[in-house]
Amino acid sequence: MPADRIGERLRRLRREAKKTLEQVAAESGLTASFLSQAERNLTGVSISSLASIAKSLGVPLNTLFDQPPQLQPDSHQGERVRYTIEGQPLAYERLTSSFPGNLLNAVKMSMPVGYQSELIAHEGSEFAYVLAGRIVYTIEGRDYPLGPGDSVHFDAGKTHCLANAGSEVAEVLTVTTLGLFGDHGTP
Numbered sequence: 533m534p535a536d537r538i539g540e541r542l543r544r545l546r547r548e549a550k551k552t553l554e555q556v557a558a559e560s561g562l563t564a565s566f567l568s569q570a571e572r573n574l575t576g577v578s579i580s581s582l583a584s585i586a587k588s589l590g591v592p593l594n595t596l597f598d599q600p601p602q603l604q605p606d607s608h609q610g611e612r613v614r615y616t617i618e619g620q621p622l623a624y625e626r627l628t629s630s631f632p633g634n635l636l637n638a639v640k641m642s643m644p645v646g647y648q649s650e651l652i653a654h655e656g657s658e659f660a661y662v663l664a665g666r667i668v669y670t671i672e673g674r675d676y677p678l679g680p681g682d683s684v685h686f687d688a689g690k691t692h693c694l695a696n697a698g699s700e701v702a703e704v705l706t707v708t709t710l711g712l713f714g715d716h717g718t719p
Contacts, residue, residue: 665702
């Protein structure tokens with residue numbers, strides 16, 4: 533992994549791909565202004581946004597940041613590696629493994645009080661189930677407040693964002709068809 537920060541990596545890889553901020557924005561479902569802030573390390577970038585950016589740049593997601601592998605089909609509470617992405621307040625636990633043809637990617641997210649994600653649209657489907665706390669998914673401008681036991685499932689090609697709307701850390705299980713791990717097909 534390069535020693536530079538994630539923003540510098542994003543800028544370097546975009547320039548190597550000979551793409552403008554506007555091109556990457558159009559291909560990733562993000563805004564050019566958000567990408568500019570991310571490249572200058574002025575804002576955090578969620579795993580979904582990084583996956584969309586990596587796809588636009590034609591690089592594996594693990595080029596941008598390290599993620600723990602999940603080689604076995606089973607995953608046990610207390611044994612998973614909890615990780616974060618530089619500049620991002622979310623903590624993740626990887627729940628799904630890698631194998632050729634895998635289409636589902638699941639993470640358990642811990643969202644601090646006051647967290648709000650960037651607005652994004654990406655290919656595929658997204659499903660979220662609230663384990664603890666109160667969150668709001670905003671999809672195409674409509675708010676969907678959710679508490680423990682509530683869920684949402686939608687076309688991730690629609691613009692959406694996510695916020696912790698409560699007074700405690702929120703825990704959310706998120707499943708998507710977007711490639712979140714960049715290691716599909718590895719043994």
